[in-house]
Amino acid sequence: MSCPVDNSSQDASKDKCPVDHAHSDTSSKSIWSRLFSSASTSAHPSSGAAAQTLSTAREVSSIPNASDGNWVYPSEAQFFAAMARKKHDPQARDMRTIVPIHNAVNERAWAEVMRWEAGRGGEACGGVKLVNFKGKPGEKSIRARWKMLLGYSAPFDRHDWVVDRCGVQMRYIIDFYTGRSQGPATGPSFFLDVRPALDNWEGVKMRTQHFWAKLFSTATAQPVLKPPNPNPTRT
Numbered sequence: 001m002s003c004p005v006d007n008s009s010q011d012a013s014k015d016k017c018p019v020d021h022a023h024s025d026t027s028s029k030s031i032w033s034r035l036f037s038s039a040s041t042s043a044h045p046s047s048g049a050a051a052q053t054l055s056t057a058r059e060v061s062s063i064p065n066a067s068d069g070n071w072v073y074p075s076e077a078q079f080f081a082a083m084a085r086k087k088h089d090p091q092a093r094d095m096r097t098i099v100p101i102h103n104a105v106n107e108r109a110w111a112e113v114m115r116w117e118a119g120r121g122g123e124a125c126g127g128v129k130l131v132n133f134k135g136k137p138g139e140k141s142i143r144a145r146w147k148m149l150l151g152y153s154a155p156f157d158r159h160d161w162v163v164d165r166c167g168v169q170m171r172y173i174i175d176f177y178t179g180r181s182q183g184p185a186t187g188p189s190f191f192l193d194v195r196p197a198l199d200n201w202e203g204v205k206m207r208t209q210h211f212w213a214k215l216f217s218t219a220t221a222q223p224v225l226k227p228p229n230p231n232p233t234r235t
Helices: 010-015 026-036 076-085 092-117 140-151 201-220
Strands: 060-064 071-072 130-136 157-165 169-179 191-196
Touching: 060 092, 060 130, 076 092, 076 191, 092 157, 092 169, 092 191, 130 140, 140 191, 191 201
Parallel strands: none
Antiparallel strands: 060 071, 130 157, 157 169, 169 191
């Protein structure tokens, strides 16, 4: 799955989208899968009057761009046009559902990155910024492969994001998984496994600290006990 916005122009770097897929319920899952299906071979993607009514308004993300400002999400019209160029047979009526989902997953992924970056000093230079990203849907991470050996389902996609923290560049690996439905009406759930890559000492340190903090909090957790009754009833 590649980003629906054309990223060939250097001047359009802020128009790129770090994540190009997402699902929040059964209907949107089927829509997204159909649009990005590699089996789509339509030579004449749908267009016409319906496509001309798509919104051209664009939403500015909360994700700082290392170059300038924030990353800007594609509009409904841009999303549709990009899908048509890639011959994914888009439907104009689906854009109203897909674009907000696309944007929400970007925000969720960035929030997970910022949880790792909290307290690391990025605020000293104006905050952590996203430098670039790359989709790797066919390349399983080491953690994903270990989980698969243990019987877990494989992630349906992977992205690598590179962020800048006051001159220190950190690569984050994002594995995208589907979960089980909580009920017949809720549809499947989706979650992200986000962590710094072990490319440098900083990444190793962050992962090690996270492991020990999690292990220590689990080991020291104590059950909540009720205070003794100050006036016990005699029998």
